[in-house]
Amino acid sequence: MATSADRMAQGLNLAKFAKATDLKKRLWFTIGALIVFRLLSYVPLPGIDPTALGLLNQQTQGGVLDFFNTFSGGALSRMSLIALGIMPYITASIVVQLATSLSPTLGAIKKEGESGRKRLNQYTRYGTVGLTAIQGYFIAVGLEALGATQGVQAVIEPGMTFRVAAVISLVGGTMFLMWLGEQITSRGIGNGVSLIIMAGIVASLPTTLVQLLEGGRSGSLDPIRIIGIVLLVIALVLFICFMERAQRRILIQYPKRQTQRGMQADRSHLPLKINTAGVIPPIFASSLLLMPLTVSQFAGQRIAGESAYGDFIIGLNQYLQHGQPLYMFLYGAGIIFFSFFYTAVVFNPEETAENLKRYGGFVPGIRPGKNTETYFDYVLTRITVIGAAYLTTICLLPEYITAALGIPFLLAGTSLLIVVNVTMDTVTQIQSHLLAHQYGDLIKKAKLKGGRLR
Incomplete structure (x- = not known):
């Protein structure tokens, strides 16, 4: 019976989808915005020599910047206008959220409601401009020094003019992506920033698939290893889907009330997701790593061989390659920290306990108030x-x-996590819009019938 009901519900959704005009407009707007994002990833910075970009890719291949290049859909390797992607905006939002938790002044602004949220968003935008300008300057300086020892000039006309133009272009590209993400969130479907990151990851999947097949053809990967990789990816996707839906349900009981069947007590459940923070911790940890690594990567190109600091920076970048203990330690520590931090931002045990006490709800066996707060925590x-x-x-x-x-390409679990999470969230929002549309039709029919009766 459950299977038949599910099939009927799916058929109903498909039938209603054609009539959901507002939903179709939102979907087309989202698709159009993501197409604009992909087109911008092919617009290069002014004054860049494409031949030198090939040298850049070879020098940084296998490094940690390859991971962030995946997030930008290859924009970083092509040195496009959106080479830094949306990461500076995410980094700025992290700084603002941390400052809100530590500063009483910013904490008071956060409690002002909609006006406070707008002020904090404005601070985030200012921080985005500053971080992008800093990263953009070091990228421009590094590009000027790129390939100097090999006799290849990455920048056609080095100098302050190129640096200013590069910084302005990168700031403009990042701010446009930030605005585009906000437009997708308000006028499209899903979270705009997450969809932009997912679009960059999905765009790089064909390249990864080609590398996998090419490895099998050339013999660098044996068939058993290829089958193992495919099975591992499938297992990771299934495991992610299971964990994202896992919940810890806390029983909530309300006072007894009189009904037709006598005195009855209302019961409900407070669902707490196992992964309350969602995909935010990996994105935040990646964003924080990107800022210093971008600076060190391109600053090292500038001062390499000139001083001990240059050699130290180059050596540090070697330790931050994929699979290296230092990189994995920093990335893992960042994920753990933001898992607890963002969970504390999303769920407030004190506020939840007070709301339950106000409406007469309680957890069986736990006294309302402070004891309930301690239990939730x-x-x-x-x-x-x-x-x-x-x-x-x-x-x-x-x-x-x-x-x-020794797989010759990156098998990124972070990419799978983001794609699966964002896809599930987007599908959930689409189903919500379809459900709202169905209820809207029922209300209209009820009003029409009521008018005819009159």
């Missing part, structure tokens, strides 16, 4: 430990396997 901490371990395993295990087996 205890449960949330325990499941967050599981969620943080799950995220760290998903993000680091494939990279360790890639390095250990």
Whole structure:
């Protein structure tokens, strides 16, 4: 019976989809915005020699910047206007959220409601401009020094004019992506920033597939290893879907009330997701790593061989390649930290306990008020430990396997996590719009019938 009901519901959704005009407009707007994002990734910075870009890719290949190049859909390797992608905006939002938790002044602004949220968003935009300008300057300086020892000039006309033009172009590209993400969120379907990151990852999937097949054809990867990689990807996707739907349901009971069947007590459940923070911790950790690594990568090109600092920076970048212990430690530590931090931002045990007490709800066996708050905090901490371990395993295990087996391309669990999460969230929003459209039709029919009766 459940299977038949599900099929009927799917058929109903498909039938209603053609009539959901507003939903179709939102979907077309989202698709159009993502197409614009992909087109911008092929617009190069002014004054760049394409031949030198090939040299840049060879010098940084296998480094940690390859990982961030995946997020931008190849824009970083092509040195396009959106080479830095949306990451500076994410980094700025992290700084603002951390400052809100630490500063009483910003905390008071956050509690002002909609006006406070707009002020904090404005601070985030200012921070985005500053971070992009800093990264853009070091990228421009590094590009000027790129290939100097090999007799190849990456920049056609080096100098302050190129640096200013590069910084302005990168700032403009990042700010446009930030605006585009906000437009997708308000006028499209899903979270705009997450969809932009997912679009960049999906755009790089064909290249990864070609590398896998080419490895099998050339003999660098044996068929058993290829089958193992495919099975590992399938297992990771299934595991991600299972963990993202896993919940810890806390029983909530309300006072008894009189009904036709006598005195009855209302019961409900407070669902707490095992991974309350979602895909935010890997994205935040990646964004924080990108800022210093971009600076060190391109600054090292400038001062390499000129001083001990240049050699130190080049050596540090070598330790931050995929599969290296230092990189995996920093990335894993960032994921764990943001798992707890963002969970604390999303779910407030004190506020939830007060709301339950106000409406007469309570957890059986737990006194309302402070005891309920302590209980929520205890449960949330325990499941967050599981969620943080799950995220760290998903993000680091494939990279360790890639390095250990010598696979000639990146098997990124972070990319799979983002794609699966964003896809599930977008599908959920589409279903919500379809459901709202169906209820709207029912209300209209009810009003029409009521008018005819009159």
